[in-house]
Amino acid sequence: MPEISLDKSKIRFLLLEGVHPSAVDILKASGYTNIDYVTTSLPPEELKERIADARFVGIRSRTQLTEEIFDAAKKLCAVGCFCIGTNQVELPAATRRGIPVFNAPYSNTRSVAELVLAEAILLLRGIPEKNAVAHEGGWQKTAAHSHEIRGKKLGIIGYGNIGSQLSIMAEALGMEVHFYDVVTKLSMGNATQVNDLNTLLGMCDIVSLHVPETRDTQWMFDEAQFAAMKDNSILINASRGSVVVIEALAEYLKNGKLLGAAIDVFPEEPRGNDDEFISPLRGMKNVILTPHIGGSTQEAQENIGREVAEKFIMYSDIGTTLSSVNFPEVALPAHPGKHRLLHIHQNIPGILGQINQILSDNSINISGQYLQTNESVGYVVIDVDAEHSEMAMQKIRQIEGTIRCRVLY
Numbered sequence: 001m002p003e004i005s006l007d008k009s010k011i012r013f014l015l016l017e018g019v020h021p022s023a024v025d026i027l028k029a030s031g032y033t034n035i036d037y038v039t040t041s042l043p044p045e046e047l048k049e050r051i052a053d054a055r056f057v058g059i060r061s062r063t064q065l066t067e068e069i070f071d072a073a074k075k076l077c078a079v080g081c082f083c084i085g086t087n088q089v090e091l092p093a094a095t096r097r098g099i100p101v102f103n104a105p106y107s108n109t110r111s112v113a114e115l116v117l118a119e120a121i122l123l124l125r126g127i128p129e130k131n132a133v134a135h136e137g138g139w140q141k142t143a144a145h146s147h148e149i150r151g152k153k154l155g156i157i158g159y160g161n162i163g164s165q166l167s168i169m170a171e172a173l174g175m176e177v178h179f180y181d182v183v184t185k186l187s188m189g190n191a192t193q194v195n196d197l198n199t200l201l202g203m204c205d206i207v208s209l210h211v212p213e214t215r216d217t218q219w220m221f222d223e224a225q226f227a228a229m230k231d232n233s234i235l236i237n238a239s240r241g242s243v244v245v246i247e248a249l250a251e252y253l254k255n256g257k258l259l260g261a262a263i264d265v266f267p268e269e270p271r272g273n274d275d276e277f278i279s280p281l282r283g284m285k286n287v288i289l290t291p292h293i294g295g296s297t298q299e300a301q302e303n304i305g306r307e308v309a310e311k312f313i314m315y316s317d318i319g320t321t322l323s324s325v326n327f328p329e330v331a332l333p334a335h336p337g338k339h340r341l342l343h344i345h346q347n348i349p350g351i352l353g354q355i356n357q358i359l360s361d362n363s364i365n366i367s368g369q370y371l372q373t374n375e376s377v378g379y380v381v382i383d384v385d386a387e388h389s390e391m392a393m394q395k396i397r398q399i400e401g402t403i404r405c406r407v408l409y
């Protein structure tokens, strides 16, 4: 039987990790009422069970979508990361199965930048320690080792959305901004790009990391980088836990080379709020530890909920994949009165030709068509007369290299 468009109320959404309720509201308002809403991440075995019936899954940073999980998700049409990072998803595994992955690339940018600046100010004034002492009944009224942020040099590693937003805000406070990025970037304000990482590390009073998790950024900060940092400088990491060798950081904090650190992300993070957080940085008075909440503000989470839910709806309603991180971007306006076919295939030459030959041989008129490919998959949306859609789909799904094919509506 051909797989055809489902009643919206039957399309199952699995939303994990307590994504903001704005996502649920938007989905329901669009008629998608079959929503399994879970406030935590799930252990892999339970995830496999719950994902088996899901057409859409929404996650944040804790849920690992591996090859094995995708194998269990036979009906899955799309993944939504309700965050910026998509490193928790094995993207090639999703792509091979014809599953687009969406995220919210900008919605929490400002929240991260604000936190980083606040932490820089607090660390330059020794506030974590003074605060702890006051809570114990002590009184550390001293200007020793306390500094203004004005005039200090900020080194930003990774000058993307967050890094450049931070750059603008830091300059507004009178900081001198330098950055290191693997790509040549347009500087905001008076910021300057420094092409050698060690040079930047040796210059800056505060170094803040804003790179994505990739093979190149894994353990990017180890002994050698800490040794290259300016004496009495500060490290802030609100990017990914895999970027910093945390034991090396602990060592350079203990030996006094670094004045302090603010760390939001860790190589191992607790699965839920009831699990113990274990880290060599625990108990260090010059370190601000936060539980991966750089982007966790009401403003950001509400926007993310709305943004990713809207991407789900656009894909489910009309097949739009705009801004997917792993998929060809296709957007064809809805074509009332016609039926829409989606054909996802391996990116090998000649598939569009074969599709159109089949439609032509069967006298099926094409009312609209849009193809995009990336290095591994091709995605074509085709609008045809309603009476021909099932027959067309049955024929084009026989084409060698087809990954998925269905009548959307």
Ligand SMILES: NC(=O)c1ccc[n+]([C@@H]2O[C@H](COP(=O)([O-])OP(=O)(O)OC[C@H]3O[C@@H](n4cnc5c(N)ncnc54)[C@H](O)[C@@H]3O)[C@@H](O)[C@H]2O)c1
Pocket: 084, 085, 105, 108, 109, 112, 157, 158, 159, 160, 161, 162, 163, 180, 181, 182, 183, 210, 211, 212, 213, 214, 216, 217, 238, 239, 240, 264, 265, 292, 293, 294, 295, 296
């Ligand atoms: N702590 C949190 O809650 C939180 C919230 C949002 C994002 N993040 C993390 O922050 C990261 C950055 O977010 P963004 O929106 O600015 O991403 P982005 O993609 O806009 O920017 C990343 C920048 O890093 C650069 N880069 C990549 N590899 C590099 C390398 N090896 N060395 C130097 N630069 C490199 C890129 O060229 C790009 O300019 C995300 O990938 C995510 O992992 C964390």
Ligand SMILES: O=C(O)CC[C@@H](O)C(=O)O
Pocket: 060, 061, 062, 082, 083, 084, 085, 086, 108, 295
């Ligand atoms: O909300 C989260 O769990 C992740 C937040 C952040 O790391 C992101 O990638 O946007």
